[in-house]
Amino acid sequence: MSESPPRIYPAxxxxxxxxxxxxxxxxxxxxxxxxxxxxxGAHHWLVVEKRGxxxxxxxxxxxxxxxxxxxxxxxxxxxxxxxxxxQSFTVPVTPGPDPDWASLEEGSLHFQQISRxxxxxxxxxLRGNHFQLVLRATTGACSLWxxxxxxxxxxxxxxxxxxxxxxxxxxxxxxxLLSGQPMxxxxxxxxxxxxxxxxxxxxxVLAERVRQANWTQILPGEVVQLAGSHSIxxxxxxxxxxxxxxxxxxxxxxxxxxxxxxxxAPTAAALALESSALSAGPIIAGAADDGLHWAQRLAEQGxxxxxxxxxxxxxxxxxxxxxxxxxxxxxxxxxxxxxTSCVEGLFGQEMADVRRFDLGVD
Numbered sequence: 307m308s309e310s311p312p313r314i315y316p317a318x319x320x321x322x323x324x325x326x327x328x329x330x331x332x333x334x335x336x337x338x339x340x341x342x343x344x345x346x347g348a349h350h351w352l353v354v355e356k357r358g359x360x361x362x363x364x365x366x367x368x369x370x371x372x373x374x375x376x377x378x379x380x381x382x383x384x385x386x387x388x389x390x391x392x393q394s395f396t397v398p399v400t401p402g403p404d405p406d407w408a409s410l411e412e413g414s415l416h417f418q419q420i421s422r423x424x425x426x427x428x429x430x431x432l433r434g435n436h437f438q439l440v441l442r443a444t445t446g447a448c449s450l451w452x453x454x455x456x457x458x459x460x461x462x463x464x465x466x467x468x469x470x471x472x473x474x475x476x477x478x479x480x481x482x483l484l485s486g487q488p489m490x491x492x493x494x495x496x497x498x499x500x501x502x503x504x505x506x507x508x509x510x511v512l513a514e515r516v517r518q519a520n521w522t523q524i525l526p527g528e529v530v531q532l533a534g535s536h537s538i539x540x541x542x543x544x545x546x547x548x549x550x551x552x553x554x555x556x557x558x559x560x561x562x563x564x565x566x567x568x569x570x571a572p573t574a575a576a577l578a579l580e581s582s583a584l585s586a587g588p589i590i591a592g593a594a595d596d597g598l599h600w601a602q603r604l605a606e607q608g609x610x611x612x613x614x615x616x617x618x619x620x621x622x623x624x625x626x627x628x629x630x631x632x633x634x635x636x637x638x639x640x641x642x643x644x645x646t647s648c649v650e651g652l653f654g655q656e657m658a659d660v661r662r663f664d665l666g667v668d
Contacts, residue, residue, distance in 0.1 A: 310469055310509065311506055313464070315655060316464075316516065317654030319454070321446070323655075324441035324444040326441060326646075326649060327388050328442055333645075335386070336391075337382065337394065338432065338638070348424065349426055350404070350405070352407065352417060356391055356415050358387060360387040362376075368397050371405045373405075381429070382430065386470070440635075441649070442631065465614065465618040466647045467508060468645075469656075471502060476502040477502055477503065480500070507584060507589070510583050511584065512562050525576040527574030527577055529576070530561060532558050560617070565605065584600075618643045621638040
């Protein structure tokens with residue numbers, strides 16, 4: 307098996323294709339937070355536009371400029387290197403003159419806003435991201451592109467973790483860690499490996515539901531999530547017709563597992579499907595354990611179980627043809643949803659070259 311489990315998509319009418327990210331300008335991301343800078347407080351608030359840099363690169367530069375530890379620099383999510391991205395950072399205020407932020411300005415980094423805020427920006431607080439993507443050298447009939455764009459807005463796309471989540475050999479290292487082999491890694495690296503392992507297990511379950519064409523349906527015993535929240539509940543058989551109607555209206559979603567200890571688990575048909583998908587075979591070539599063993603060992607590490615919606619859809623989606631083979635897309639995705647998975651849903655297939663990209667957008 308490849309570095310990460312295959313991502314399978316519905317492909318009614320055939321497959322589409324295009325080249326993505328020939329230049330950073332072809333992939334632009336603007337982070338959207340649920341609040342703005344307070345204007346005063348013990349932290350500098352910096353809105354940065356970067357090109358050819360990842361989030362950690364920028365955090366390191368800001369920390370050096372301010373004379374603080376990089377761990378004290380706050381940001382809401384990771385942004386890709388191979389893109390033009392705009393995101394906010396906080397840096398603690400220290401005694402003395404303000405840092406010379408202008409000294410950091412150059413072709414790959416610009417400040418769009420410099421203000422103050424009353425607290426450190428924490429991971430995961432973002433509302434989502436707005437994307438502008440340029441798809442070049444497109445293949446496929448224009449009628450199919452139009453139909454697939456309409457389907458994205460109505461039916462959504464399978465909410466896979468993108469290949470970027472798995473990095474380079476992360477799953478191989480996760481397999482070693484889960485098997486109990488001694489590894490000298492720091493806490494941050496360990497967390498990345500656990501995250502990659504859980505993402506792989508989620509993708510396995512989602513791929514099986516796409517195969518069975520029930521990834522948008524509410525199954526008996528399903529754990530569903532209310533739209534726009536993290537609230538989940540277990541489906542009771544008598545509620546199925548009403549809940550399926552609510553799912554059709556995008557009021558709630560079927561979910562897949564992020565394995566760990568405790569948490570609400572599916573029952574009945576939903577549990578049988580998840581267990582079958584996880585026990586089908588090893589996650590990666592050469593590994594001895596299947597997904598059920600990985601899930602058990604992740605629980606033993608003390609990670610709390612969680613659920614993730616099986617589907618997502620782009621909001622405020624607009625598109626236009628720049629020329630006969632160049633399509634420009636603009637849309638919003640909630641936090642945690644991968645734009646590359648959205649594009650793959652549009653294509654109806656996994657992109658072969660997405661693995662060369664840096665970290666995905668959180």
